[in-house]
Amino acid sequence: MRAGVPKKTLADAAGVLERIAPSKPSQPVLAHVYLEAVPGGLVMRATNGEVDLELLVPAEVEGSGAALVPAALFGQLVRSLPGEYAELRLGPEGLELEGGSFSTRIAVADPETFPPFPEPEGEKGKVAAEALAKALSRVRYAAAQEEYRAIFRGIQLEFDQDRFRAVATDGFRLALYDVPEGAGFSAKRVLPARSADELVRLVKDTAGPLELAAGEGRLWAKGERFQIALALMEGSFPDYERVIPERFVLEATLDAEALRQAIERLRVLADRQSQRIDLAFSEDGLELAAEGEYGRGRERVPAEIQGETPLVAAFNAQYLADALKGLKGALRFRLSGPATPSLLESEEEPGYRAVVVPLRV
């Protein structure tokens, strides 16, 4: 087989697959990219056991054939090719790759040894790619890094007829994002946060709908030129709805970025262990203060306050900064009390809500 592909197209695909293919695989075959010539293009595939990804790369193809190429080497070679155009030729002695005045032949492995792409099963439906990427990336920070309950390292996707939601929590904070678009089916599935990251990277610049299939063990997503299968987490996600406060004693409206920047400044001075930062809400607005072994600092942030003032609550500065990251425009900071959960809502991103619990002081 022979295939001609614009270099950039091939390099982009190889880069995405190289990230999936494990560099220290449990089975050597997983360090490869599966490459197959089909009419009109190249099918390229990688898997790490958790995430299976298949890309269709448009190419001028003659003949057919398949091979496994070392993922990292192939990626490096394709990226460094001179010229605009890459030519691939698969023969009995390996894969020849040419670009400009450069040519190479690399050893290939038997394509039959590569795991087949898992067949979609379960509930089927559709979501907008961009909305799914947005929802997952917005709540990602609240998933646990390490935790005795593995399920906290996941992001739950809740699909319904008229909306879908992404939600993550590590037991100390919670983030959720609602999209008012039906998926065409009802199901809850928990994705490992790292697999969700791959899905986000893949679809964030994709316009149009994704076809979904939610099986018991996997979630599939299919776009125009890719399909991805993500192994799901077992176990049930915590019953988080009860920690979302509904009654509030105070509501502050302020600029999300101004608040985040003040927190970032004061964090430097906060106690390293507790990361404590004090928020004092009064009729005049909000004053933040932090104190640690090196000194103390304070800063005023303009805020419109409604409710019972004065109110002082202490928070983990990191948690607040995470919840505010990337938010612009007006923020509603709603407190249910000095020691009970607070709710953050963004006027520019109405689907987003974050719950942060004050520190006990």
Added chain:
Amino acid sequence: MRAGVPKKTLADAAGVLERIAPSKPSQPVLAHVYLEAVPGGLVMRATNGEVDLELLVPAEVEGSGAALVPAALFGQLVRSLPGEYAELRLGPEGLELEGGSFSTRIAVADPETFPPFPEPEGEKGKVAAEALAKALSRVRYAAAQEEYRAIFRGIQLEFDQDRFRAVATDGFRLALYDVPEGAGFSAKRVLPARSADELVRLVKDTAGPLELAAGEGRLWAKGERFQIALALMEGSFPDYERVIPERFVLEATLDAEALRQAIERLRVLADRQSQRIDLAFSEDGLELAAEGEYGRGRERVPAEIQGETPLVAAFNAQYLADALKGLKGALRFRLSGPATPSLLESEEEPGYRAVVVPLRV
């Protein structure tokens, strides 16, 4: 004392000093920046025992006083200050730092405990700051990372009445850079490569002359608003002149960047241990080839050849790539034979010469 400083000026100075001050110091006092109000500005100083740096930061100053502030904390705080202007006030309770609506007070330590800036001694002269930075950064790569002979981790500066030179070698390759400007004195001094890096960062954007003093144990450099003292290496630098070839059997003239890019591509395929890449010079030009466990590759690079063709020599691809890094325009690749040292010269940087020894094959 009270001082007002544009935030950016203070942040830049704090950043430079923070890099010098060790984060895990042998003595706790070294993790601080020395800060002193003088008429017209702030003197700020840091040392790691190897490099002593003093900056004069222009400021509106009232009163006098000195203090030690934790280097990393001070840097972080100053960088994150809101607004354009920083105000510092030193009082009995610490250093107050204000910017915009943010204010902080940090604990300070006794300035008397900080090591004094070393007094310049030895031969005195001048060099152009830019030329010194260029010479040091051009030869830096050839200094050894780790080596049984510590002196290989240094860069030798050779000052003379009518020129100065920087030279580095790790025993396998050599780089030197000649500047046709006298320093006003004759002396050879070996700087630790890492200290040279600090000197380069400090002076690379400085126009005008640097005052130098070359003592037995230290090299001083003084600009308009800084002075730096660098501890020198002991021991004598190898007698490198004898490895610079003077007679050649072949000379190739080719584009430095085209050669480097071809080498970078082929490196991926080269044997990992030896990094071997073959250069075949013929009447038609240069063909490069590499072969390793995953396959092989080759590439032609246009070259004008004079001398005895054909000639094939093998090189360490990393060494060649290092020697070519950043070079533009025409390169003269001069070979004394297939197994004896080669010399690289740049037409655009006539002061630069690199010696690379072929691999034994």
